[in-house]
Every structure is written in C-alpha cells, then in structure tokens.
Amino acid sequence: MVAALVASTALADPLPSWTDTDAKTRITEFVSSVTDPDSDSYVTPADRIAVFDNDGTLWAEQPAYFQIYYAMDRIARLSEADPSILTSDPLKAAAKGDLAGVMAGGEKGLLEVITVSHSGISVDDFITDVRDWLDRATHPQTGMAYDAMIYQPMLELLGYLRDEEFATYIVSGGGVHFIRAFAEEAYNIPPQQVIGSASKTSYQLVDGVPTVLKEPQIAFIDDKAGKPVGIDNKIGKRPIFVGGNSDGDFEMLEWATAGEGPRFGLIVHHTDGEREFAYDRDSSVGKLVRGLDEGPERGWLIVDMAEDWETIWPAR
Incomplete structure (x- = not known):
C-alpha cells in the first residue's frame, strides 16, 4: 500500500500542494x-x-466506487468454488467483471452484490482479503493501484x-x-x-x-x-x-x-x-x-x- 505523505508544521508551508488561492x-x-x-x-x-x-x-x-470493484472480484473468486451463488443477473455480471451489468440492476442489484461478497466471513479475514486485493488490483482506467x-x-x-x-x-x-x-x-x-x-x-x-x-x-x-x-x-x-x-x-x-x-x-x-x-x-x-x-x-x-x-x- 502507499503510505501517507503527511505534512508537518515544521515546514514553512503546511499545505505545499495547494496553490496560493x-x-x-x-x-x-x-x-x-x-x-x-x-x-x-x-x-x-x-x-x-x-x-x-x-x-x-x-x-x-x-x-465507480472502488469497493464495488472489490466486491466484483470477490464474487468472481467465490463463484469459482461455488457457482451456485450466482442466483441473479447482477451477481452473474459481477462474476464476469461487468460493471455495467451490475449497475443495470439498480440499487437492489448493487446491494445484492455487496451483501453476498461481504458476508460469511470473519471481520479479520475480510480485512485481510481487502488488503490482499489492494496489493494486486489496479484501476481500470489509470492502471494505478487503488490506494x-x-x-x-x-x-x-x-x-x-x-x-x-x-x-x-x-x-x-x-x-x-x-x-x-x-x-x-x-x-x-x-x-x-x-x-x-x-x-x-x-x-x-x-x-x-x-x-x-x-x-x-x-x-x-x-x-x-x-x-x-x-x-x-x-x-x-x-x-x-x-x-x-x-x-x-x-x-x-x-x-x-x-x-x-x-x-x-x-x-x-x-x-x-x-x-x-x-x-x-x-x-x-x-x-x-x-x-x-x-x-x-x-x-x-x-x-x-x-x-x-x-x-x-x-x-x-
């Protein structure tokens, strides 16, 4: 992960990346x-x-919110082990990495993807899984790591x-x-x-x-x-x-x-x-x-x- 670059009051300018506006x-x-x-x-x-x-x-x-990309990635991984979890079009779209298909399901479909991908796991294991994803995933447009x-x-x-x-x-x-x-x-x-x-x-x-x-x-x-x-x-x-x-x-x-x-x-x-x-x-x-x-x-x-x-x- 990228470590925060924290400004200090020891600097003459506490906000060097802000223009003088x-x-x-x-x-x-x-x-x-x-x-x-x-x-x-x-x-x-x-x-x-x-x-x-x-x-x-x-x-x-x-x-899209970066958490949605994580949810789709996790659905894809879960469905490899158990394809029966793909019980709706938004879940099937998520497994394919199809963001448009997920969003076509509206708020209901998005919540379904989030719910399935974010449950049945301990909090500790979930946090570890998110960190592992951040270490390997990249943004679809910039190619940068999300974090x-x-x-x-x-x-x-x-x-x-x-x-x-x-x-x-x-x-x-x-x-x-x-x-x-x-x-x-x-x-x-x-x-x-x-x-x-x-x-x-x-x-x-x-x-x-x-x-x-x-x-x-x-x-x-x-x-x-x-x-x-x-x-x-x-x-x-x-x-x-x-x-x-x-x-x-x-x-x-x-x-x-x-x-x-x-x-x-x-x-x-x-x-x-x-x-x-x-x-x-x-x-x-x-x-x-x-x-x-x-x-x-x-x-x-x-x-x-x-x-x-x-x-x-x-x-x-």
Whole structure:
C-alpha cells in the first residue's frame, strides 16, 4: 500500500500542494484562529474534531466506487468454488467483471452484490482479503493501484490538522470494515476513527476460536442523513471542520456547520478532467448539486481541483 505523505508544521508551508488561492488562505486562517489561545475563536483541543468523507474526498471514486470493484472480484473468486451463488443477473455480471451489468440492476442489484461478497466471513479475514486485493488490483482506467489514487493535498490537510491537535475521522457511505483495511496506512487515521456503512455482525465460536462474523444483512447506511447520526453515535461531538464532495455529504456539512462557534465546511469539486475526473451535477457517482448551489451562501469552501491543487496524487 502507499503510505501517507503527511505534512508537518515544521515546514514553512503546511499545505505545499495547494496553490496560493482563496481556498488555501481560508483553511489556514480558520485553523490559525481556532488554535490561537488569544483568539476570540479559540477552540480547545478536545473539541477540535474534523471529519471527512472518503470516496471522492480523500481518494478517487470514478467510474465507480472502488469497493464495488472489490466486491466484483470477490464474487468472481467465490463463484469459482461455488457457482451456485450466482442466483441473479447482477451477481452473474459481477462474476464476469461487468460493471455495467451490475449497475443495470439498480440499487437492489448493487446491494445484492455487496451483501453476498461481504458476508460469511470473519471481520479479520475480510480485512485481510481487502488488503490482499489492494496489493494486486489496479484501476481500470489509470492502471494505478487503488490506494495510490489518494489525494496528496488532502493528505497534507489531514496532517496539518493533526499537527494543530485536531482529531481526524473518516465518515463514509463506504463499508466500515473495507475502509479500516487501509485507512491507517493511507491516511494515518486509525480504525477506531472510521465511521461507515455496516453489515450486521455476530459473535460465534468457529472451531473453538472466538470470532466476529459478517452477516448478510445491512445494519446501518452511513450516507446522507445517516452521516450526522453516525457521528453522534460514534463521536458524540459535533465536528468543527467537515469535508465532503457530493450531495451525500450535504446533511453532514449542514449539521456540523450549524453548531455554535467557529465552523468550517469544505467541498472538493472535481473540475480536473485531465489529471483526474471532471463531474458534478449529472454524475451517477458523486453527484454534486445542492452543495454547488447552496454551499457558497452557507459559507462553505468549494475547492476547485483544477485551480486549487498543484498536484493530485502522491509522488511514487
């Protein structure tokens, strides 16, 4: 896996991959104001909570969420041993690596693929399997390892915030165990600071070994209005800094920035079709409409990737 390149306040510039635009200035001015004990906006370290979406905010998400590619790969491997699991068209498409066929099944078909591929396995074995997949799989368009397609400017932002005594969390619609497989190495965010969608789990003795197993039912969807609920349940405090990229993050941004005291909302706008991908209003993945229309009047920063970022990917 690609290790996170974490910025340090020892550098003269804590965000070297950000261009000297309004975006960079607003971030550093906010952080300076909430960390200066003499500032009227000072926030104690215990309340410096920062949360970030993952897909499209910390790493790429086109042409489909990377977890879907993992699910299809696992279905293919499972079906080699037991072809009888292919009981529907989306599952058959997944076994063939046919993304269009999987997506043709709509949300129901996608959930079926995720459920079958993510159940009947212990949490520990699942995380190991995800890591093994990340070590060998490559993106169908860029040819890069999936965990190399993380955003260097966001790695610097995470490091900058932690240097200033912020606690950084991931709050994602993606699967919590999937993200926990790589979050610490990729972003320096430990597993206990990852909030995500989750299947039901159960405790069982398997061959005498105490085991937590992933079951074939969804327990919680950490998306849209589910994100504030997940934050409240897992963190117990309203964040003062929140970053997202799509309307799936709108309620999280809305709730976090509605709190008392200084607040910062950030939206990564995918405007760079040459270095990454350009999409927003009409995209089937990472659609951004309300954030673009309402974000500026709410005081949220809209980050223009093409203009505000000197580079996209970490140096390899």
